[in-house]
Amino acid sequence: MADQTTFIAFLRAVNVGGRTVTMERLRALFGELGLAAVRTYIQSGNVFFSADSGVDRAALTRRIEAHLSQALGYQVPTVLRTVDELAAVLAADPFHEVEITPEVRLCVVFLSEPPPADLALPLRSPKGDLEVIAVTPGEAFVVARRLAGRAPANPATVFGRTYRGHGTSRFFHTAAKILAAARKG
Known part of the structure; x- marks a missing residue:
């Protein structure tokens, strides 16, 4: 099994301006992408998950954005950081x-x-x-x-x-x- 990295997905436009999604639904949507250990933090669109350390981050970001857009019916710009990057x-x-x-x-x-x-x-x-x-x-x-x-x-x-x-x-x-x-x- 490849080394796993914990990523943090910072989502924009979640639970603002009448666009509401429960954290349970958000976790399920990330799980549908095959991401592991999915967790959320507060209601403002912060999702933790594990993925292969060598994953193509740009491609993963595009996959997440496309899946959220299709499932929620609006664009959800996403920025990914690792735990170490956020610490820095x-x-x-x-x-x-x-x-x-x-x-x-x-x-x-x-x-x-x-x-x-x-x-x-x-x-x-x-x-x-x-x-x-x-x-x-x-x-x-x-x-x-x-x-x-x-x-x-x-x-x-x-x-x-x-x-x-x-x-x-x-x-x-x-x-x-x-x-x-x-x-x-």
């Missing part, structure tokens, strides 16, 4: 100098494609509610601020329409909880 994201912690206030949320956006090559940091949204303070080839670290009592825009949209990939965001502290749950496997 959290260890990078570019937020250590950000002052935390009730208006500030720290977010990591998991990207399907690298961020724009000419990205100048920090990148601020026109309204000033989002600020990208660091990037890796697979993530953007975003400080989201409530302005005048209003929630910030979705951090996953920070690069605008010119970005050729997609992203899905999680609060930084939630990403740490996701990692801990994935490790419990």
Whole structure:
């Protein structure tokens, strides 16, 4: 039997905007793809599963997205990370100098494609509610601020329409909880 790796599927558009799917159904859908040890974490589209270590990740992502789209009737952009990759994201912690206030949320956006090559940091949204303070080839670290009592825009949209990939965001502290749950496997 090939070595197995635990993957975390970060799903976008699950249980938001009237698109509801139970975690039981989500686990079943991943099981239908032949993935092993399928588990979910909270209702926001975080799925753990095992697959062969040498699996073609891009092909697996396309299979998951196609299956979810067919079964649910809408697109579910998916970004895969291994447990070790998520641990490295959290260890990078570019937020250590950000002052935390009730208006500030720290977010990591998991990207399907690298961020724009000419990205100048920090990148601020026109309204000033989002600020990208660091990037890796697979993530953007975003400080989201409530302005005048209003929630910030979705951090996953920070690069605008010119970005050729997609992203899905999680609060930084939630990403740490996701990692801990994935490790419990």
